[in-house]
Amino acid sequence: MILVTGATGNVGSELVRILGELLGGTGEEVHALSRSGSPAGLPANARAVAGDLNQPESFAASLAEARALFLLPGYENMAATLAAARAGAAERVVLLSGGSAGGGDLTNAVSRYMIESETAVRESGLPWTILRPRMFMSNSLEWTEQLRQGDVVRAPFADVRAAVVDPYDIAACAAVALIGADHEGRIHTLSGPESLLAADRARILGEVLGRELHFEGVPDDEAYKEMSARMPVPYVDAFFSFYVDGTLDESGVVDTVREATEREPRTFRQWAEAHADAFR
Numbered sequence: 001m002i003l004v005t006g007a008t009g010n011v012g013s014e015l016v017r018i019l020g021e022l023l024g025g026t027g028e029e030v031h032a033l034s035r036s037g038s039p040a041g042l043p044a045n046a047r048a049v050a051g052d053l054n055q056p057e058s059f060a061a062s063l064a065e066a067r068a069l070f071l072l073p074g075y076e077n078m079a080a081t082l083a084a085a086r087a088g089a090a091e092r093v094v095l096l097s098g099g100s101a102g103g104g105d106l107t108n109a110v111s112r113y114m115i116e117s118e119t120a121v122r123e124s125g126l127p128w129t130i131l132r133p134r135m136f137m138s139n140s141l142e143w144t145e146q147l148r149q150g151d152v153v154r155a156p157f158a159d160v161r162a163a164v165v166d167p168y169d170i171a172a173c174a175a176v177a178l179i180g181a182d183h184e185g186r187i188h189t190l191s192g193p194e195s196l197l198a199a200d201r202a203r204i205l206g207e208v209l210g211r212e213l214h215f216e217g218v219p220d221d222e223a224y225k226e227m228s229a230r231m232p233v234p235y236v237d238a239f240f241s242f243y244v245d246g247t248l249d250e251s252g253v254v255d256t257v258r259e260a261t262e263r264e265p266r267t268f269r270q271w272a273e274a275h276a277d278a279f280r
Helices: 010-023 056-065 078-087 099-103 109-122 137-149 167-179 198-209 220-228 233-243 256-261 268-274
Strands: 002-004 030-034 046-050 068-071 092-096 128-133 152-155 186-190 214-217
Touching: 002 010, 002 056, 010 030, 010 046, 010 167, 030 056, 046 056, 056 078, 068 078, 068 167, 078 109, 092 109, 092 167, 099 109, 099 128, 109 128, 109 233, 128 167, 137 152, 137 198, 137 268, 152 198, 167 186, 167 256, 186 256, 198 214, 198 268, 220 233
Parallel strands: 002 030, 002 068, 030 046, 068 092, 092 128, 128 186, 152 214
Antiparallel strands: none
């Protein structure tokens, strides 16, 4: 059995479906872990499991049975989760991390939880693979409410380029690493095929939707206030460090998705076409 944590998330939900297809007919199951234990649309060989990643004892049975597990970063008791998996049937672990972990800055709140999660995985005694994707294409779903109200998209960090990556491609790389041993001990940076500004994404999305969208950059002072109203200030400071101070560069395109999956990574236009209904 392969255990997928965060099974209702952008990456986890895609990963469950991909593994369901790859493992179909093999007799091997996928356990889809979420807090509710009821993710929708599971493949026939997947089973919903309820559990809290902060409390590994809440899904102890799945941890004991899993031959491989996909983990999200930033949870308490990561070492205990990994120890339970190692004491069971686990042969490998794949961790979803981020590019800022490579900088080693423990004063940055976002980087810190990723660095600490990577350290726990490396020290677990299990064969591991770490994925460090660029900015998710699915971050554009934050614009859905704006587009229900009009044709203007407002977003912060307007001058920041990112080689945004489709969560489907992240999941596809995770699936390859979970099923075979070829990626053990490797850190993979993942990107999409093109480096885009937020305005580029808005333009492409408008073309897909058949609407003429207008992009407006949110000034930094306004963005800081808006973000502080919906997330802890240390995390806001982390993002401003990344995208205003320039401590994180996600603009570079890399070939890892193609090398791992033997196909080209999806473009933002393809992602927009697949998710167009969410904006209508």
